[in-house]
Amino acid sequence: MAMLISGISARPAFLLLFRSIYASISFIPSPNSQSFSTTPKTHQKNLIPVSNLFQRYGFPPSELPHFLKKNxxxxxxxxxxxxxxxxxxxxxxxxxxxxxxxxxxxxxVLELEFLEKWQLGISELGISNVSLMAIRNILEVSRKFDLNPDDVSRCIKCLERLGFREDTVTRVLEAVPMVIMSSEDKIRGKIEFLIRLGIQKKEIDGLICLYPGVLAFGVENRLKPLIDEFEDLGFSLSEVRREVIRDPRILGLENGEFSQCVKLLKSLRCRLPIKENIFSHGAFRAAYEVKIRVDCLRRHGLIYREAFTVLWKEPRVILYEIEEIEKKIEFLVQDMEFDVRCLVEVPEYLGVNFDKQIVPRFNVIKHLSSIGGLGHEVGLRNLIKLSRLRFYNLYVKPYPECEKIYGRFGGESEVRNRHPVGMWKLFKPQKYPESNEDLRNVKSYMESLA
Known part of the structure; x- marks a missing residue:
């Protein structure tokens, strides 16, 4: 070991990399063990040339130790x-x-015997503009199942015979490369199922291009039970067809998942205008919007039950765009440093305005915390659920510098009245000029009272 390090002392820049690689590869067994052999010497011999080789082909030096240890x-x-x-x-x-x-x-895939089969290039597959992701997926599947370029080419020609455009074939190879292992009969069976659903043959290419995952599902164990579930919930086949064409990802629903979304919608307790907006495009669309937002909340760390609880407590979230929901969650976790599970206790956070309420209030609390102006920690509940006036009186009014931070009731901001100036005149009874006859009638009335 000492001789090896001294031999490369003329290259101090590489010495650090060598030491990090050598230290991270814990493969040398104990000399007393039965597994002791000459293998470590082979490792030592190849370590420097292999490391140099990978760096020459663009491999990041910082990731090289872990990569070689793993492989x-x-x-x-x-x-x-x-x-x-x-x-x-x-x-x-x-x-x-x-x-x-x-x-x-x-x-x-670095196995030389395997790659030599691909020496003639990807062009033989019959796709002119194949993407990098598609090439990578083709190589991975081919290596795993010991496929030849002819096997891949056969699958691509099968997709083209079934009416798929080249762009669609590329999307399939990018998203579901295991289709390479499918037979033509299986792929044809999925297309025939879509036709029986009422989707025209000319629409299938666009549908698969939007959601190639359909080709990964089985007809009998996945697609057919899903359509049966829709019909059991009372949705017509024409309604299902219309929504599937609009968003083919509907066919990716797990069996039973859509029923839970419909059940949540039936149990909602919210103001009538909110409920009308949720169902404005029909119950099927509303249930699928619930599913999309449940998936969004789960991606950010909530479990299935917690995501449904948030939507049930704060139905306005169903009406908000996914980008807006994600922006609020990222701000909650990264800037406000709250745990995402706080949303279960304070789902109203996702229902309030981000720019007009969340950010200004957080900036005020952050400023007061930095100057020691808070006697206690302000939780998410107080930050969100306090009325505007109460928040202003508690955290803004006693601190003049917070007026500009808060903005809504700042000194330079005009406080808008409940009604425009002069509105009171509309509610004042109209005054008419009094005539001599009116005066005589009033005088007679007063005398009769006396």
């Missing part, structure tokens, strides 16, 4: 064979970023 078979391989494999890989797409991406995703 120690590379240190047992012949560096010249690895270089041949890297050259073939680079010939498929002249981008070092592509090479690194493929290696991080599936290092086993």
């Amino acid at each position: 120690q078979f590379l240190l047992n391989s012949n560096p010249s064979e690895i270089e041949k494999s890297l050259k073939i890989l680079l010939s498929l797409n002249p981008s070092q970023a592509f090479v690194v991406n493929v290696l991080c995703s599936c290092p086993s």
